[in-house]
Amino acid sequence: MRACPISCTAVKQQFSTCSRKPKDVNQMTRGNPCQLPGMLPNYDPNDNEAGMKILEDLTENVEQIQQRVLEEIITRNARTDYLKGFLDGQFDKQVFKKTVPVVNYEDIKPYIERIANGDSSNIISAEPIIELLTSSGTSGGQPKMMPSTAEDLHRKTFFYNLLVPVMNKYVDGLDEGKAMYLLFVKPETKTPSGLMARPVLTSYYKSNNFQNRPFNRFNVFTSPDETILCSDSKQSMYCQLLCGLVQRQEVLRVGAVFASAFLRAIKFLEDNWKELCSNIRTGHVSDWITDPGCRKVVSLVLNKPKPELADLIEHECSSKSWEGIIKKLWPRTKYIEVIVTGSMAQYVSTLEYYSGGLPLVSTMYASSECYFGINFKPLSKPWDVSYTLIPNMAYFEFLPVKEKNEDGAQYVQCNGVCKENCMEKETEKEDVETVELVDVKLGQYYELVVTTFTGLYRYRVGDILMVTGFHNKAPQFRFVHRRNVVLSIDTDKTSEEDLLKAVTKAKVIVESLGILLIEYTSYADTSSIPGHYVLFWELTSKGNNHLPVLDPKIMEQCCSTVEESLDSVYRRCRRKDNSIGPLEIRVVQHGTFDALMDFCVSQGSSVNQYKTPRCIKSGEAINILDSRVVTRFFSQKAPFWELV
Ligand code: AMP
Numbered sequence: 001m002r003a004c005p006i007s008c009t010a011v012k013q014q015f016s017t018c019s020r021k022p023k024d025v026n027q028m029t030r031g032n033p034c035q036l037p038g039m040l041p042n043y044d045p046n047d048n049e050a051g052m053k054i055l056e057d058l059t060e061n062v063e064q065i066q067q068r069v070l071e072e073i074i075t076r077n078a079r080t081d082y083l084k085g086f087l088d089g090q091f092d093k094q095v096f097k098k099t100v101p102v103v104n105y106e107d108i109k110p111y112i113e114r115i116a117n118g119d120s121s122n123i124i125s126a127e128p129i130i131e132l133l134t135s136s137g138t139s140g141g142q143p144k145m146m147p148s149t150a151e152d153l154h155r156k157t158f159f160y161n162l163l164v165p166v167m168n169k170y171v172d173g174l175d176e177g178k179a180m181y182l183l184f185v186k187p188e189t190k191t192p193s194g195l196m197a198r199p200v201l202t203s204y205y206k207s208n209n210f211q212n213r214p215f216n217r218f219n220v221f222t223s224p225d226e227t228i229l230c231s232d233s234k235q236s237m238y239c240q241l242l243c244g245l246v247q248r249q250e251v252l253r254v255g256a257v258f259a260s261a262f263l264r265a266i267k268f269l270e271d272n273w274k275e276l277c278s279n280i281r282t283g284h285v286s287d288w289i290t291d292p293g294c295r296k297v298v299s300l301v302l303n304k305p306k307p308e309l310a311d312l313i314e315h316e317c318s319s320k321s322w323e324g325i326i327k328k329l330w331p332r333t334k335y336i337e338v339i340v341t342g343s344m345a346q347y348v349s350t351l352e353y354y355s356g357g358l359p360l361v362s363t364m365y366a367s368s369e370c371y372f373g374i375n376f377k378p379l380s381k382p383w384d385v386s387y388t389l390i391p392n393m394a395y396f397e398f399l400p401v402k403e404k405n406e407d408g409a410q411y412v413q414c415n416g417v418c419k420e421n422c423m424e425k426e427t428e429k430e431d432v433e434t435v436e437l438v439d440v441k442l443g444q445y446y447e448l449v450v451t452t453f454t455g456l457y458r459y460r461v462g463d464i465l466m467v468t469g470f471h472n473k474a475p476q477f478r479f480v481h482r483r484n485v486v487l488s489i490d491t492d493k494t495s496e497e498d499l500l501k502a503v504t505k506a507k508v509i510v511e512s513l514g515i516l517l518i519e520y521t522s523y524a525d526t527s528s529i530p531g532h533y534v535l536f537w538e539l540t541s542k543g544n545n546h547l548p549v550l551d552p553k554i555m556e557q558c559c560s561t562v563e564e565s566l567d568s569v570y571r572r573c574r575r576k577d578n579s580i581g582p583l584e585i586r587v588v589q590h591g592t593f594d595a596l597m598d599f600c601v602s603q604g605s606s607v608n609q610y611k612t613p614r615c616i617k618s619g620e621a622i623n624i625l626d627s628r629v630v631t632r633f634f635s636q637k638a639p640f641w642e643l644v
Pocket of ligand 1: 135200339
């Protein structure tokens with residue numbers, strides 16, 4: 001059992017509100033018996049009943065726990081540079097909510113930059129910031145950086161451990177085999193002061209909490225840690241698949257964090273199964289696997305030549321159709337664990353094709369800022385998934401939002417599945433007050449705002465959620481969409497503004513040749529793996545209304561210019577991770593965008609207020625555009641990307 005930062009006995013008692021209200025921070029930090037650093041109850045993660053009991057207590061006592069969390073965060077951090085400026089020596093929760101503003105990343109960026117540059121004073125957190133977590137959200141083209149503390153790793157471990165009893169409640173016998181989870185680390189860098197800056201999962205997998213995790217019989221992986229921690233993503237993928245194939249009879253579930261990563265693994269298998277089978281046949285791992293850790297552990301798993309196993313896998317993989325391949329290769333698999341909500345919903349049908357009808361399980365909702373919620377009904381269909389926010393993770397507030405189009409019709413994209421016609425609308429946000437977790441209303445839409453133990457105060461996460469119900473007293477939320485994101489294939493998040501900037505740069509190239517871009521829109525094409533961005537362009541020659549003759553080299557340059565102009569997460573996915581394919585421009589015939597408008601109007605858009613949607617989600621609208629494509633061009637080179 002790992003050492004927990006607190007040792008507590010009765011869970012209920014831990015979450016109860018302190019009846020003695022301390023008057024000042026000194027009183028609160030000087031041995032107050034109600035002080036429970038981190039508010040993380042200690043229990044044996046192998047004990048399902050204890051885990052479920054904790055979840056019941058957490059969801060029953062939401063109000064008290066949320067108040068306790070806020071009290072503790074303020075108490076610990078009231079003297080930080082950031083809070084001092086607003087609280088002026090007061091430690092009252094009401095003062096906090098009145099004076100501390102709801103902020104975006106741009107507001108806190110100067111504080112984060114001070115930390116990155118080595119200012120060691122208590123800038124945003126009394127606890128030392130040990131690293132910065134690079135988010136897939138960007139600011140000025142670069143990943144946003146979120147603070148992290150040593151204690152926060154324990155909070156994540158606590159959260160991961162709670163996923164186990166929930167799964168065990170619905171699926172029996174998970175301790176009778178293994179999980180083939182394909183997990184990867186990403187490139188990391190250092191800030192000018194030497195702090196590590198890396199994605200949240202890379203940070204977690206490299207931590208002691210992950211690497212020295214106590215044995216949990218419900219959570220035994222086929223991938224040895226060395227293969228997960230290998231920084232060469234190709235070697236890592238190859239070795240993890242090899243280990244998964246060799247142990248195929250033991251595998252009870254397969255997965256990756258996001259659906260896009262799992263599909264990438266299937267594609268990798270399609271491209272490499274012959275070599276994998278040859279390794280299994282000979283008992284010898286390919287020479288290009290040079291990472292010493294990987295070679296050592298994979299050789300141990302391979303152990304000896306297994307010609308029969310190789311024959312069997314070869315037989316399945318050489319079949320013309322890969323429909324249901326997961327069930328064929330890993331016959332005992334009970335479900336696929338991948339996040340298929342939000343932008344990942346676009347992969348559901350492809351996953352269903354490969355899975356042969358296995359349940360797709362989205363277990364959790366989390367971010368670099370904080371881990372938020374757990375799916376208490378893991379076997380529900382992707383579009384029915386809701387997450388229950390866990391009240392001791394952070395202090396949660398909600399900005400009510402209206403989700404409407406200009407005609408006033410409800411306009412919602414639930415779990416990433418667009419329910420309306422062809423476009424996603426940006427959320428309207430009026431200057432409204434936040435509501436607390438216990439005060440959210442069923443059926444209402446909210447933007448999530450968090451105050452974390454790591455130094456974010458009233459921070460807008462950018463996710464729009466809808467209340468779908470309650471588990472005990474804890475509200476459950478459906479992930480609706482991310483604010484301002486129109487295109488996403490993997491962890492990239494491209495906004496309408498990012499797209500406009502990139503297209504504006506590229507269109508200069510054709511304009512200099514007397515060609516005008518009169519309309520454009522886009523969509524994320526995930527019909528092949530990896531998916532790629534598609535832009536539909538309607539072009540005309542200056543001076544006449546004819547479709548110009550297009551030089552392929554020039555158009556390919558336009559594709560590359562768009563890619564070069566997108567943010568660093570897009571460029572990393574495209575160049576380093578290979579999780580996004582080359583961007584495509586499809587040139588459409590004259591009048592195509594008029595046809596698109598006619599379609600949108602027929603679906604209820606107002607003619608007067610019609611604006612061309614800059615991203616298309618509806619299959620019907622995409623068909624209208626696709627049927628008018630004259631010619632298509634692809635980017636011929638991956639955009640520049642480097643770690644900064
Ligand atoms: P990052 O900060 O790069 O880790 O990205 C976190 C963001 O990914 C969240 O704020 C969400 O927008 C999205 N995300 C994470 N988990 C889920 C989920 N289960 N369903 C939908 N979107 C998710």
